Amino acid sequence: MLSRVADNLYWFSRYVRRAENTARLVGVGSLLQLDLPRSVRFAWRPMVDTVGAGDAFAELFPSTGDDASDAEVVRFLLLDERNASSLRSSVDNAREILRGIRDTLPQEVWEAINDLYLYIEANGERGVSRRYRMEFIARIADGCLKVSGLLTANVSRDIGFQFLRLGTAIEQADMTTRIIDAGASGLVTPRNEDDREAFQNMQWMAVLRSLAAYQMYRRHVRQRVSVEHALRFLLQNSEFPRSVQFCLARAQSILPTMPARPGVDRGLNRVVGLIRNADPAHLAAKNPADFMDEIQVHLGTFHAALADGYFCG
Template sequence: MLARVASQLYWFSRYLRRAENTARLVGVGSLLQLDLPRTVRFTWRPMIANVGAEELFLGVHPEPDEAHVLDFLLLDARNPSSLRSSVAQAREILRSIRDALPQEVWEAVNDLHLYLDADGPRVMPRRYRLDFIGRITDGCLKVSGLLQANVSRDIGFQFLRLGTAIEQADMTTRIIDAGASGLVQPRHGDDREPYQNMQWMAVLRALAAYQMYRRHVRQRVSAAHALRFLLHDTEFPRSVQFCLSRLQRILPAMPPRPPVERALLRVTGLVRQADPALLAAGDPSPFMDEAQVYLGRLHEAIAEGYFAG
């Protein structure tokens, strides 16, 4: 396979999963807003830091109010990681490799693109937002299902899987980071733990993980239990450990690249050694940032090993 096509397949799956999880990230805040009493202060600004775009955002919007944050995360074409930008990038890549993937994939991605252009600005108010998020996540999952069901298990499919796994691992850490950040600011210190647990419930629900959490963990939602499930569970497809284990299963089917294997071993070791109880007792955000750095190095090794030259 040409390195150019391999890179495009890898990035197509990354952009698709990034679009889905950006919608899920906004879902964390939207679900919390529905559950919180009016007396509790809620702020959207930490989500901009979660996606690593605070400097860009403040250069465009001096005041981080709800409308500006949501527009920046979902619809602003100036944000290269926005939902709209991710769908547009996926569509543009697919336009150039349409022969490599089924026609139904193009139609589904194009439907998402047209929906965002036509209805995106109209569904930003709170009363329509969760329906909008559901429409986007369902559309992305439809594309994922088409890829899973209708694409031959050749080397191109392995690059699709590679992009999906690394992007999901990265975005799960970012959504966890959103749950750990100061979205909710109670007036009294005694209220912090109940509201913190509500944040973690919103994280689980946004990742479609709440029912599986209840089935396997069988504990009330808490920071430590949620972190253990989302970081270390070996059976839930959105957990970081599951994604890394998937990468370990993919690499033997691809041309050997020792730097990629070493980078994967480093990030896997970092995640396995994390203590969820210790992270929950403090601030999990520095660990999530470190995990994202290690995943970034893994991506660099993949790009150098498979796409360079």
């Protein structure tokens, strides 16, 4: 397979999964806004930092500071084409990549991506409003899952499919850490310190729900939601498909089916070891956001090794 085609397949699957999880990230804040009493201060600005777009947001909206409104942040995360990681940018990028490699994937995939693109164009501004936001997010998530289902059901299990799977696994691991980061980044400020634990647990319940993980959490953990248990489940559970551990194990199972590149294996093993050795109780007592940043750096290093090994030929 040409390195250019492999690169496009890898990034196509990453952009589709990024679009879905960007919508889910906005869902964390939207669910919390619905659940929290009006007396509790809710800050949207930290969400921009979790996707690594803080500098771009500050440059575009210099007067907002930390008091950015939900409409400004949600529009920036979902629709702003100047934000390279926005939902619209991800879908646009996936669509442009697919336009160039349409002969390698089923026609139904192109139709599904085009439907998503047209839906965002027609309903994006409506989806920013609180009244219709969850409906918009659900529709985007369903559309992205439809693309993933079509790829899984209708694509031959050749080397191209392995690059699709690899892109999905790495992007999901990265976005799960970013959604965890959002849950740990001080979105909620209670007026009374005695209420902090209760609101913190509500915050982590929203994180689980946004990742479609709440029911599986209850099935595996069988305890009330807490920071420690949520972190252990989302980081280290080996059976839930959106957990970081599951995604990295999938990547490990894919690499032996591809041409050997020792640098790629080493990069992946480092981040796997970091996750396996993490202590959720210790992370819960400190600030989990710092650890999430560390994982993201290691995932970036792994991606760089992957690009050097397979896409630069």
